[in-house]
Amino acid sequence: MTTCIVSAYSARLSALGRSGTLSRMDAEASPSRSITSHLSRAASACRGAWRHAAQLALDIALPTLCVACREPVHGEGVCAQCWAKLSFIAPPLCPRLGIPFIYDPGPGLLSMEAIADPPAYGRARAAVRYDDVARTLVHALKYQDRTDLAPAMGRWMARAGHELIEDADALIPVPLHWRRGWSRRYNQSGALARVIADQTGANLLSEALRRIRPTQQQIGLSRTQRASNVQGAFAVAADRQSAIQGRRFVLIDDVLTSGATVDACARALLRAKAASVDVLVFARVVDTHKAPI
Numbered sequence: 409m410t411t412c413i414v415s416a417y418s419a420r421l422s423a424l425g426r427s428g429t430l431s432r433m434d435a436e437a438s439p440s441r442s443i444t445s446h447l448s449r450a451a452s453a454c455r456g457a458w459r460h461a462a463q464l465a466l467d468i469a470l471p472t473l474c475v476a477c478r479e480p481v482h483g484e485g486v487c488a489q490c491w492a493k494l495s496f497i498a499p500p501l502c503p504r505l506g507i508p509f510i511y512d513p514g515p516g517l518l519s520m521e522a523i524a525d526p527p528a529y530g531r532a533r534a535a536v537r538y539d540d541v542a543r544t545l546v547h548a549l550k551y552q553d554r555t556d557l558a559p560a561m562g563r564w565m566a567r568a569g570h571e572l573i574e575d576a577d578a579l580i581p582v583p584l585h586w587r588r589g590w591s592r593r594y595n596q597s598g599a600l601a602r603v604i605a606d607q608t609g610a611n612l613l614s615e616a617l618r619r620i621r622p623t624q625q626q627i628g629l630s631r632t633q634r635a636s637n638v639q640g641a642f643a644v645a646a647d648r649q650s651a652i653q654g655r656r657f658v659l660i661d662d663v664l665t666s667g668a669t670v671d672a673c674a675r676a677l678l679r680a681k682a683a684s685v686d687v688l689v690f691a692r693v694v695d696t697h698k699a700p701i
């Protein structure tokens with residue numbers, strides 16, 4: 409990759425050199441032209457060279473870098489080494505919460521977490537465990553405008569959640585409060601939901617569920633604080649109730665930590681008489697200190 413950049417750089421430099429030489433020769437071949445004409449041509453050649461140099465500098469300064477290790481990368485923002493470090497979640501897993509099991513306990517057996525504290529939503533699935541590389545991807549998409557990561561992340565989510573998507577009438581991204589959406593310019597869950605809808609042909613319903621009051625960031629809050637922070641924060645718009653009633657949905661979010669946010673969203677949709685609500689996230693926290701069943 410480094411070699412590629414260096415050769416591209418050399419090619420661009422020699423092209424720049426050639427164009428400069430031609431301009432100078434052209435000027436010398438016309439001694440009868442006025443000084444004004446010479447000055448004008450020289451200024452124009454300078455402007456062209458500067459434009460070329462500026463573009464070259466941009467190309468050199470901004471190659472796509474792997475979001476995790478900052479090495480130049482072709483394509484989708486994660487290099488092969490970092491991709492290999494992601495912990496993709498695969499069966500066997502809890503059919504309700506999507507938590508991976510160490511061994512297969514047999515069909516239909518739920519995790520202790522699902523039995524002890526059943527969520528409002530039906531089933532949850534996640535593409536990867538929320539570890540260091542996953543966290544870097546999520547933060548880059550959410551806070552650093554790396555929307556180029558959404559296609560790969562969405563594709564992995566579509567694969568992890570294909571059963572849920574096949575059963576659903578539409579995908580619903582977890583909404584931001586309008587004030588946060590305005591300051592962040594886009595909703596990362598919406599970006600992921602759009603990719604999944606494009607990939608699978610699923611319907612997307614973005615405007616029905618709303619965050620009706622701003623909430624504190626969930627980072628750093630306890631499980632109980634997270635639940636009370638988002639309680640009553642979501643509602644279905646009065647004029648969209650008919651789009652929800654009797655239909656099955658998959659909520660789309662970037663991360664599932666305690667599940668408080670998607671639980672509050674599911675409650676709001678179920679209050680509007682949704683037939684079922686499942687959850688699909690890019691990454692979920694898996695507590696490795698607890699026995700999974």
Ligand SMILES: [Zn+2]
Pocket residue numbers: 474475476477478479486487488489490491
């Ligand atoms: Zn990397």
